[in-house]
Amino acid sequence: MLSMNSHYFADKPKLSNWWSGGKHGNGLPVALLTICKLAALAIIACLCLLQTTADGSTADDVAKMRFFENKVRPLLVAKCFECHSAKKTEGGLRLDTADAIQQGGESGPTVVPGKPDDSLLITAIRYQDLEMPPSGPLTPPQKKILETWVREGAFWPKAGPPAAESDETVKQKWWAAQPLAPGTIPAADGGIISRQPIDRYIDRTLHKVGLHRAPTTERRRLIRRLSMDLLGLPPTPAQIEQFVQDARPNAYGRLVDRMFATPAYGERMARLWLDLVRFAESDGWRADSFRPQAWRYRQFVSDAFNQGMPYDKFVALQLAGDEIAPNDESALAAVGLLRLGIYEFNQRDAEGQWQNIVDEMTDVTADIFMATGLACAKCHDHKFDPIPRSDYFRFRSVFEPILFLDRQPSKPMSREATEKVNALLKELAEVEDDDVKALADGAIDRFPLNVQAMYHKAAAKRTTYEHQIAYLVGRQIIDEGITAAKVATKIGKERNEKRKAILEQLSLLNANPYAVADLITVADATGEIRATRLPGRPQGKSFQPGAPTVFGGSPFPDQRNSPIESTGRRTALASWLTSPQNPISSRVLANRLWQYHFGTGLVESPNDFGRLGTLPSHPELLDYLATNLIESDWNIQQLQREIVCSQTYQQSANHPQQGKALVIDPNNRWHWHRTVRRLDAEQYRDSLLVAMDALQRQYGGPSVAGTPGRRSLYLQRKRNSNDEMLNALDAPSGLVGTAKRDVTTTAPQSLMMMNSPRIIGAANQFASSVRAKVSHVESSRRGAAFVNHAHEVISGLPADKETIELLAPLAASSKEGEADVCHILINSNAFLFIE
Numbered sequence: 001m002l003s004m005n006s007h008y009f010a011d012k013p014k015l016s017n018w019w020s021g022g023k024h025g026n027g028l029p030v031a032l033l034t035i036c037k038l039a040a041l042a043i044i045a046c047l048c049l050l051q052t053t054a055d056g057s058t059a060d061d062v063a064k065m066r067f068f069e070n071k072v073r074p075l076l077v078a079k080c081f082e083c084h085s086a087k088k089t090e091g092g093l094r095l096d097t098a099d100a101i102q103q104g105g106e107s108g109p110t111v112v113p114g115k116p117d118d119s120l121l122i123t124a125i126r127y128q129d130l131e132m133p134p135s136g137p138l139t140p141p142q143k144k145i146l147e148t149w150v151r152e153g154a155f156w157p158k159a160g161p162p163a164a165e166s167d168e169t170v171k172q173k174w175w176a177a178q179p180l181a182p183g184t185i186p187a188a189d190g191g192i193i194s195r196q197p198i199d200r201y202i203d204r205t206l207h208k209v210g211l212h213r214a215p216t217t218e219r220r221r222l223i224r225r226l227s228m229d230l231l232g233l234p235p236t237p238a239q240i241e242q243f244v245q246d247a248r249p250n251a252y253g254r255l256v257d258r259m260f261a262t263p264a265y266g267e268r269m270a271r272l273w274l275d276l277v278r279f280a281e282s283d284g285w286r287a288d289s290f291r292p293q294a295w296r297y298r299q300f301v302s303d304a305f306n307q308g309m310p311y312d313k314f315v316a317l318q319l320a321g322d323e324i325a326p327n328d329e330s331a332l333a334a335v336g337l338l339r340l341g342i343y344e345f346n347q348r349d350a351e352g353q354w355q356n357i358v359d360e361m362t363d364v365t366a367d368i369f370m371a372t373g374l375a376c377a378k379c380h381d382h383k384f385d386p387i388p389r390s391d392y393f394r395f396r397s398v399f400e401p402i403l404f405l406d407r408q409p410s411k412p413m414s415r416e417a418t419e420k421v422n423a424l425l426k427e428l429a430e431v432e433d434d435d436v437k438a439l440a441d442g443a444i445d446r447f448p449l450n451v452q453a454m455y456h457k458a459a460a461k462r463t464t465y466e467h468q469i470a471y472l473v474g475r476q477i478i479d480e481g482i483t484a485a486k487v488a489t490k491i492g493k494e495r496n497e498k499r500k501a502i503l504e505q506l507s508l509l510n511a512n513p514y515a516v517a518d519l520i521t522v523a524d525a526t527g528e529i530r531a532t533r534l535p536g537r538p539q540g541k542s543f544q545p546g547a548p549t550v551f552g553g554s555p556f557p558d559q560r561n562s563p564i565e566s567t568g569r570r571t572a573l574a575s576w577l578t579s580p581q582n583p584i585s586s587r588v589l590a591n592r593l594w595q596y597h598f599g600t601g602l603v604e605s606p607n608d609f610g611r612l613g614t615l616p617s618h619p620e621l622l623d624y625l626a627t628n629l630i631e632s633d634w635n636i637q638q639l640q641r642e643i644v645c646s647q648t649y650q651q652s653a654n655h656p657q658q659g660k661a662l663v664i665d666p667n668n669r670w671h672w673h674r675t676v677r678r679l680d681a682e683q684y685r686d687s688l689l690v691a692m693d694a695l696q697r698q699y700g701g702p703s704v705a706g707t708p709g710r711r712s713l714y715l716q717r718k719r720n721s722n723d724e725m726l727n728a729l730d731a732p733s734g735l736v737g738t739a740k741r742d743v744t745t746t747a748p749q750s751l752m753m754m755n756s757p758r759i760i761g762a763a764n765q766f767a768s769s770v771r772a773k774v775s776h777v778e779s780s781r782r783g784a785a786f787v788n789h790a791h792e793v794i795s796g797l798p799a800d801k802e803t804i805e806l807l808a809p810l811a812a813s814s815k816e817g818e819a820d821v822c823h824i825l826i827n828s829n830a831f832l833f834i835e
Helices: 028-048 059-079 098-103 120-125 140-151 167-173 197-208 219-230 237-245 251-260 263-276 295-306 311-324 329-339 350-370 389-399 415-432 435-444 449-456 464-481 484-491 493-508 569-577 583-598 619-631 636-644 658-664 681-691 724-728 747-755 757-773 779-795 801-813 815-825
Strands: 402-407 519-524
Touching: 059 140, 120 140, 197 619, 197 636, 219 237, 219 251, 219 263, 219 636, 237 779, 251 636, 263 295, 295 311, 295 329, 311 329, 311 519, 311 569, 329 402, 329 519, 350 389, 350 464, 350 569, 350 583, 389 569, 402 464, 415 435, 415 484, 415 493, 435 464, 435 484, 449 464, 484 493, 583 619, 583 636, 619 636, 681 724, 681 757, 681 779, 724 747, 747 757, 757 779, 757 815, 779 801, 779 815, 801 815
Parallel strands: none
Antiparallel strands: 402 519
């Protein structure tokens, strides 16, 4: 167990004479460095423990399996199997089995595991020797997938589920599809008494293996733990003292209620949800253009948690807000969930891009709400879970008619304002003449002829698919064809100045036709709905919206009640997802909430409840939580309250029989003590701002650039250029959804914490804040008071005697010494970890 008091993470160069072994040194740097190394080794050792799944596979095997099934196999199916599979073996080469890959074809071995540069497959897709596929080179991301696969050993699963099991048997054994079965709440075991059902389930399991829970932790640690969990911010010394001195029997419950009532609660929960839904404020790919409207989705999520929105409504608005409440801006922002994917602004293959967009919507929706690897059934029946390929396309057909909408700013106008706008638009057309239209036509001409035909077709006659493709063409006209720079070059300086003046006047009237959209949302397109079929099959069987077979397979109704003309497909999906008869959604959310508060879910693979994931450690407890969630009308706060008010949550990180417990349950899967957790990236940065007394408490609104005092939630989140501090501490990029963050230990983290000008500046500002707080203390005791107060700010605990003895002389030496003390403390375990 790492000490949470005076063990420090990193050696610190030349902070002062004290640190470099001067008159106050006493050999301390060597001791600290030794402790640092031991702590780092302990962390690395913990991170390197391999966990096994229910079938004995290691976590590394599972990661490789997922990468293969989600990325590699679909790419081989789409680009290679037409010529190199059992149906056709050009050049004597097959790429559809592991043995065939190893054997190779007429040109020799296809893949050399671990050596992409020596692998014929890789040189072929690079067009260095052979040129494959012959229809045209793969995109850079597709090449990277295959290169990564070969570099990491060309993993290929040998077999799926045991052949002796029928499909029906596999379905019956898939625990996640079974009805909720919490069983009877256990009685107290082993003399451990708790009225809380959660504790009863935990105690029963612990009792079976001869263990019991750790005692309740002290209040100072408990309030910091709770505050970091529910608010993402540390409590102030005054808040800690208030809680410590509160002798009422319901003091802890009142503390929980106060935190739920704080706007910071919604901000913290929003950050956790945004990880899951791959939130970012840029397009991705190389251009990575900023999306100035994306913050509106983030605002919806924060508000929803702060308002206590029931989860079923939360789901429904994100999938079908436009159908449910078409005149509600918050609902239209909510369905922005479906606009969070990557977009390529100059992709000429508009049809291929739209295919990828809808596929990504399908995959992400299944991951978020069902923790089901539906994407693995895109190209073939799922190799491990009972999901046939038809299920994928039934689910995908829900999104078949969806259309992206970019809403411009608007407000009611008087007759006088309308006349002025019309006059300005006429003047604008005269200034632009045919030159801007020529630029637009040039952008359109870059697309294939069939795509151009869809764009030029009258809107009233388009099918839903033609509307979708026309949208992508229209976006490229704006994003690439008629940019301000190109227009200025085309029409000349004098006309461009006049054009800019007209557009400024139109902007004041909210009528600028070139204004950036203020809200990005979706709706169902009008016209005939294109049939959902297998890729490359324009005729034959089509698929209608419905649930996966293993979850009942019920079809979704064709039409739902809606204030607008819409298919209602997405409303039907949301209704099915949150039906009390559907066990998967409640289990998934209950598991996510448990993970948020304990670091690891009852199911350790939060986005995979299938056979490649892990079985729940406490299946009846998970079902109890899921059942309670449904019976409370999907009240998220009520379930969280039950979790954080349990003795299991409140227990200490230290256990009186720790040696015995570590032998029985080294990974703490039975919850015999509290697992120590490192601050995540946003908690770290926001806690620094609190220590500096520089946190701006402004709630909501657009994102800000740079590194101001706003909470990390509000920093611009670009996929290719995220904040360097957040990046170093494992904040996700938003390229894909992240159900559980990596927690790495790397040299750049230590170097940042030691040497970054931002951290050094933070230490100086932290020191100034503490200095002001202890300025009234007499000079002979001020160094000790400084250390004690600084330690309490960063950890919630007063400094122990050893820490004061070591650091007080440095704090008393000078302002530089005070800054050095603060720098040391914000590199300490006491700050970086939550006990």
